Amino acid sequence: MAHDILFQPLKMGKQTLKNRIFMAPLTRLRAIEPQDMPNILSAEYYAQRAGAGLIITEATQMSEQAKGSAGAPALYTDEHITAWKVITDAVHAKGGKIVVQLWHTGLVSHKSVQPNRQAPISASAIEVGARTSLRDSDNQMIRVDATPPRSASIDEIKQVISDYAYAVKCAKKAGFDGVEIHGAHGYLLSQFWVKQTNKRDDDYGGSRENRARLMLEVIDACVQAWDAEHIGIRLSPWGKFNEVDAGYEVEDNIWLIEQINKRGLMYLHISEPDWAGGKPYTDEFRQKIRDAFDNLIICAGDYDANKAEKNMQAGYIDAVAFGRNYIANPDLAERIQQDAPLNEPRAELFYGGGVEGYTDYPFMD
Template sequence: MTTLFDSAKVGAFDLPSRIALAPMTRCRTGQPGNIPNAMMADYYAQRASAGLIITEATQISQQGQGYSFTPGIHSEEQVAGWRKVTNAVHLAGGRIVNQLWHVGRMSHAMFHADGQPVAPSAIAPNATVWVVDPETGKGGMVDCPVPRALETDEIAGVIADYATAARNAKEARFDGIEIHAANGYLIDEFLRASSNKREDQYGGSVENRIRFAIEVTGAAAAEFGADRVGIRISPFITQRGMDDPDAPATILAMAKELGRIGIAYIHIAEADWDDAPETPRAFREALREVFPGAIVVAGGYDKNKAEAILAEDLADVVAFGRPFIANPDLPRRYAEDLPLAAFDGDTLFGGDQQGYTTYGNYEAAA
């Protein structure tokens, strides 16, 4: 029976356990420039005992930014900053992949020269993003504006931005990349009929709506190698204007094509709020049938729930978010059944070391 503490072969990755650090936005970059810094290097190195670290979402371009103080990987300074992070993780014995991100319509006017985010179609998401007021320096949630629809001849440039970001991630010495195609961001917006009303080759039929995701993945894989690429999906979310009953079938069609490209894994972002929809077993089994690579899952998992899904062979790796925030030595705590510390929700976004690198290992906490 597979357990969390068994090794795993995931594409080109040899993982010492099936415990991953889930991608979590923390908004701690150096300013100006959204540059990864020494504090971030400490944070990730503290959690290097994870079988795999998936970084916080990282914008592939200035156009791709939607939240304040999130990192980029499109400038030389950002690449150099990430190299400090990967060096620290590798020195601590860890493996780390960079999650590539374009937020699409989940953005704010302040991040765009013309005040308009881009999306497949000019439809507002009815959602908010975390933005720091430049005058007060305080962050808060603000409404997203109506985006402008990408022109057909602009899309190739966005795909090229993903390829450049993948190349930059390789230069920054990441072990691989994960493409963020979940949670209502740009790729997810192309996938769903609720957010994609296009009439060109990127809209309408399922084949057309998955085209952008396939082209992005192919371009990124050409830069980094398909066996070092993963992709994150969220088939059953409905918030942010993403309610599309056909989304799971669309995503399964995409997964089949991703299998042909030969990527390492698909990462299911499962909703983790109290009344969120469950990911049906039938979907998990269908994904296994159409996709030959590994399956990573994340969203509200504890040790027992993680062990159960591994034992049923419905996942190969389980990623943990909140438990890893306050417990940088989470794999050891799970292995030895040690008590878990609670995290401070007030320090999730922005700020300094407090609530970021100040959580200790078990002996220090005790």
């Protein structure tokens, strides 16, 4: 058996995962609009990949205002709960575990998908040149410039916190094994944390304590809505995503991870910047993250099985999340275990569409 360490069972809170090969959250933009309902094909798509130790769903908006792209699914109504329950049941029937990633896109949005066609909210009214995905008149995916954002009011900030908590309750009802808060990649929680996009002079801006306030208040609300053993978070401490530039600052990011660690979350999921052309992590930085967080650490980025094995053996990470290779290989964990060749992903079919490029990738013979 190849890469034995990747197939050791792993504790996640009180749950036991069968291996350390996870499916990363992967935006696919196949939800049914205008209700943003998960497509029925998604039950097959996720169940096909139940060989993963853990599936993390595509980013899912936790309120109407959280929407940034056409075709992203949502989870905040009874109808959403019913649709997602079909998916979680399908994954569990195949022996898998699945958590939902909840996001608020903030400035990575367009007024055409916002309530009352308002400009999207962000920490401040800072335009960074972000782009998002919409559908044209032929229902084809197109990339467009995001609408310049407006600064969120205090009432809107409090509503975001409340909406996250409510979506967590919906996730529990939908049968998920937990929730991942999306605090990475230049979306709303990241926009409050990063100095480039946060020029506020109130309790949510300025010092690192203030810039972290929204993220930590969202975490606390989500924990209260379920418990810490079912809440994880994704961060991207280094690099530039969606034109939001977090830079390569170490001290503040380790401080933030230490504050998150105090909440006792089930896991910390780190998205490394090398897959997007950013500077790779140093072993020194990996060790600082390991020292700052007590529970399960997942990393994703420019990983293959060898890199994952190396970092697990060094003690830096506990699990690895694969993205594009899980799009193309529904049985990725099994292929790694048998050291089998991988299917190549078809990038032109990543976003939108139907069966093709979604549920039609072949399994091993």
